[in-house]
Amino acid sequence: MTGYSINWKPLLYILLTLYAVVTIIPFLWALSASFKPLSEIVSGQANFLPRNFTFDNYKQIFLQEPLFLRWLFNSIVIAVFVTILNLIFNSMAGYALARLRFSGKRFWFFLILAVLAVPAQVTLIPTFLILKAFGWLNSYQGMIVPSMVNATFIFMMRQFFVNFPKELEEAAALDGLTAFGTFWRIVLPLAKPALAAQAVFVFMGSWNNFLLPVVILFDPEMFTLPLGLNTFKGQYISYWNYIMAASMVFTLPTLAIYAFFNRYFIQSVTFTGGKG
């Protein structure tokens, strides 16, 4: 029972392969359905390669649901603005909390830590009422403004800047740069790894967000993709061929981003994983 005599390796590879199959099957199954006609889908045979390969489902969803492109556009606009604004504002706040000396700093820092503990559901209803009072329901700004700073990432950026070499800023100060000039020209360009990690998370969070849009968007023109997808499912209840094609259209951009930037995804998880 020493464990040395047994060769565990093949067993480990079998386990890993099994789990890989479990991971990938739902995606492959959905992808294959998106290329099958409905008759083949309901035939009850589990063939992964479509027998009657067709692009009709993809054509149909764009024809049947003219708003589909609009939802895609809405999702992109919101996610891009939310990401850019988060990168700028969270880094500014994180930098101030790590490096600048100003009165009330401790208070703001503890306030941000406290905010981290409050579940979003508590603020959801009042946020809905406040946005209603602003006339921002069903609008881009209603989706963007409440999400343009994030306590988690302010905290992460602070931890990042605390360990930042001081000499660079001192040199910048000698060159006569203002605090903002130093931040914008010296500090921010050197914070790229932290910014990349943050960008990935914020973008995905916004792209996949369901709770806020379901509460504040009810004009179909303004829907984001997850919401549109859910409505679409409501209309085409058992047309799984259309639903899966629509799901794939929504998933492919994410997968493309993931394929290119997977290094940053993994980094960003470890960043938030208490290693900051």
Place this chain on the structure above:
Amino acid sequence: MIQHGGFVVFEVRRRRQTKKNITEDLAGYLFMTPTILVMGTFVVLPILYAVYLSLHKVKLLGGIEYDFIGFRNFTRLVDDERVWIALWNTVQYVIIVVPTQTILALILAVTLNSGIRGRNWWRILYFLPTVTSSAVLALIFMWIYNTDGLLNDFLTFLGLPTYNWLGDPQVALKGIMLMNIWSTAPFYMVIYLAALQDIPQTLYEAAELDGANNWQKFIYVTVPLLKPVTFFVIAMGIIGTFQLFDQSYIFSRGTGGPNNSTLTVVLLIYQAVFRNLQIGYASAIAFLLAFLIITISLIQRRFLGSDKPYS
């Protein structure tokens, strides 16, 4: 003279300091302004507003009217059968999903860390469900669980009886649990993997000298050293699972059915606002949820010890 001179120098320095303080304050607040404005309007104000709402009966007809009713929204919680159902569903969900996904994440991470070839490729593949939208995953799984879906096809293939997975109140929530364990475990796996790489190899060598086998090394070296990470993973898991909403909403089309079996606390909050227009009552439920999450996080901190202290 000397004393006087010293006094002057002191005065000048102090004046310079105040001037410097003002510019530093200005810079600090320049950097903090966006955060203060947004958090003030969309976090701090809403929390206070939520307290106010929870103490009132709110009428939303064109304008908005408030009738003060004290703690009646909170006392009503106790008598509301659906609150208890939602709580029980959510607690069941947390109790099953958090340990399962944590253990699965640990097993996957340790397996990937044991000198496997192509570790990065496995990791990229496993991480796929984590980057996919919950809306898409919910739709794919609904279809797999469907009466003539892949799961039943597979059971038929094995010669086993098929089942109406989504229609049976006993099973519907378990379907969501399974899906979420599958999609969240890889996220924590990546966190565990990073932590495993920080464990010094010398500790394992020392354990080997003491005659430890692989299992003993895992139990006596790996697990104790991963404790701070496990704390973090469980804490995040608890917070995440208590807030289950998207999947329940999509699976049940917002109803929490069949027979309230997928009704979660957050779905109940949503229904209270948008189906029954009980905004004050919904705020009271939200506070109940916040209270639960914070209490359980504190209990966890007590029993599992704390995360690494923040630097």
